[in-house]
Amino acid sequence: MTSTDTAGPRRTRQRAAVSAAMGRNGEFxxxxxxxxxxRDSGDSIGLATxxxxxxxLAEAHEIDCIRTPDGQAAYRRCSSGHHHHLICRNCGRTVxxxxxxxxxxxxxxxxxxxxxxxxxxxxxxxRCAACS
Amino acid sequence: MTSTDTAGPRRTRQRAAVSAAMGRNGEFxxxxxxxxxxRDSGDSIGLATxxxxxxxLAEAHEIDCIRTPDGQAAYRRCSSGHHHHLICRNCGRTVxxxxxxxxxxxxxxxxxxxxxxxxxxxxxxxRCAACS
DNA sequence: CCCTTTAGTGATAATGGTTCTCATGAAGAT
DNA sequence: ATCTTCATGAGAACCATTATCACTAAAGGG
Numbered sequence: 550m551t552s553t554d555t556a557g558p559r560r561t562r563q564r565a566a567v568s569a570a571m572g573r574n575g576e577f578x579x580x581x582x583x584x585x586x587x588r589d590s591g592d593s594i595g596l597a598t599x600x601x602x603x604x605x606l607a608e609a610h611e612i613d614c615i616r617t618p619d620g621q622a623a624y625r626r627c628s629s630g631h632h633h634h635l636i637c638r639n640c641g642r643t644v645x646x647x648x649x650x651x652x653x654x655x656x657x658x659x660x661x662x663x664x665x666x667x668x669x670x671x672x673x674x675x676r677c678a679a680c681s
Numbered sequence: 682m683t684s685t686d687t688a689g690p691r692r693t694r695q696r697a698a699v700s701a702a703m704g705r706n707g708e709f710x711x712x713x714x715x716x717x718x719x720r721d722s723g724d725s726i727g728l729a730t731x732x733x734x735x736x737x738l739a740e741a742h743e744i745d746c747i748r749t750p751d752g753q754a755a756y757r758r759c760s761s762g763h764h765h766h767l768i769c770r771n772c773g774r775t776v777x778x779x780x781x782x783x784x785x786x787x788x789x790x791x792x793x794x795x796x797x798x799x800x801x802x803x804x805x806x807x808r809c810a811a812c813s
Numbered sequence: 814c815c816c817t818t819t820a821g822t823g824a825t826a827a828t829g830g831t832t833c834t835c836a837t838g839a840a841g842a843t
Numbered sequence: 844a845t846c847t848t849c850a851t852g853a854g855a856a857c858c859a860t861t862a863t864c865a866c867t868a869a870a871g872g873g
Contacts, residue, residue: 559840561850581830595852600831618802620752620859621830635794644794648786655805662767662776663810670750671803673787678795691820691869713859727823732860752830753859815873822867833856840849 558605566592567602571612576641577623577634615672637677646673690737698724699734703744708773709755709766747804769809778805 558564570587578586584599603624607614613627615634625634628645631652635644651671659667690696702719710718716731735756739746745759747766760777763784767776783803791799 556841559849561840563851579830593852597832597853598851601850616748616750616752618748620748620754622752635791635796637796638798638800644796646790648790654780658778658780659767659805659807663813664767664769664776664805664807665813666770667805667807668770669803669805671801673791673796673799673801675791675796675799681795681797693821693869695822711859725823729824729861730822733821817872818870820867820869823865825863827862828860830859831857834852834854836852838849838851841847843844843846 563592563594563598564602566594567599568606568611571606571624571626575625576643577615577617577625577636579617579621579623583624615670618674633671633673635673635675637680638674639676639680642677642679695724695726695730696734698726699731700738700743703738703756703758707757708775709747709749709757709768711749711753711755715756750806765803765805767805767807769812770806771808771812774809774811 566587567583570583570590580596580600580603583603584594584596587594587599603612603614603622606612607624611626612624613634614622614624617623625643630647632645632647633651635646637643648671655667655669659665698719699715702715702722712728712732712735715735716726716728719726719731735744735746735754738744739756742761743758744756745766746754746756749755757775762779764777764779765783767778769775780803787799787801791797
């Protein structure tokens with residue numbers, strides 16, 4: 550443990566499994582669902598580890614985290630760069646969207662009101678064509 | 682009980698107390714906080730009733746409901762009409778905002794992707810001038 | 814004013830997602 | 844190989860929210 554310590558998190562089987570599970574699908578899934586999916590596919594992993602790993606991946610911006618309307622946390626691996634989502638309330642299908650002028654608008658509104666360090670939450674929920 | 686029944690909810694002491702409590706303040710507060718505040722101010726009221734009443738008031742659009750970043754539901758009485766919020770992450774101070782072109786933009790994005798019955802969630806979190 | 818009907822109330826239990834605990838296991842360094 | 848330290852995971856703890864259900868009290872007719 551030197552002062553020039555650059556050690557990241559340890560590479561474990563569990564961390565790889567969670568990361569792989571996130572890579573395989575394109576919909577938001579809750580930690581519970583991801584845990585169940587991993588167990589079903591034969592990976593032995595604890596629920597606490599799934600929660601921890603997802604939180605860390607989100608912290609590192611490797612995956613995105615949103616709140617479902619009923620308050621649960623849901624995760625999804627996304628393209629890099631900032632963007633938002635259009636989510637089907639029925640089947641969970643997700644489309645990434647990038648409001649062109651939105652970021653600038655948000656910053657302007659914020660500064661007009663004296664706010665700084667702005668973070669925003671924007672998600673659209675609806676019904677996709679298949680579910681309508 | 683005729684067929685032309687237009688009876689709304691009954692006027693009870695508890696419902697009045699919750700509604701009054703929401704009228705007195707301008708910040709988002711959780712159901713737990715509102716319950717504690719009512720108890721502290723001498724109103725005897727059950728927690729379940731607070732939850733029920735808040736849910737009903739929100740359903741009737743008399744108050745707004747958002748999710749805090751940690752998943753809790755928070756309520757606030759707002760001006761009528763659709764709008765969003767700019768919320769101080771530190772002190773909870775709230776500013777109502779009304780993105781002029783936002784609704785139209787959201788509908789357009791949705792229909793471009795075949796989505797219908799769009800609902801959206803937009804909140805800005807930051808630090809107000811006093812807390813910076 | 815009294816009675817009946819029925820929605821509202823509230824103490825408490827149940828639920829369920831998330832976090833904590835801590836003994837055990839494994840990654841990485843020496 | 845050994846040692847240090849972080850990661851893991853089973854289960855408990857936590858906590859917001861919802862359900863239960865016996866009791867209370869609005870509303871409205873008599």
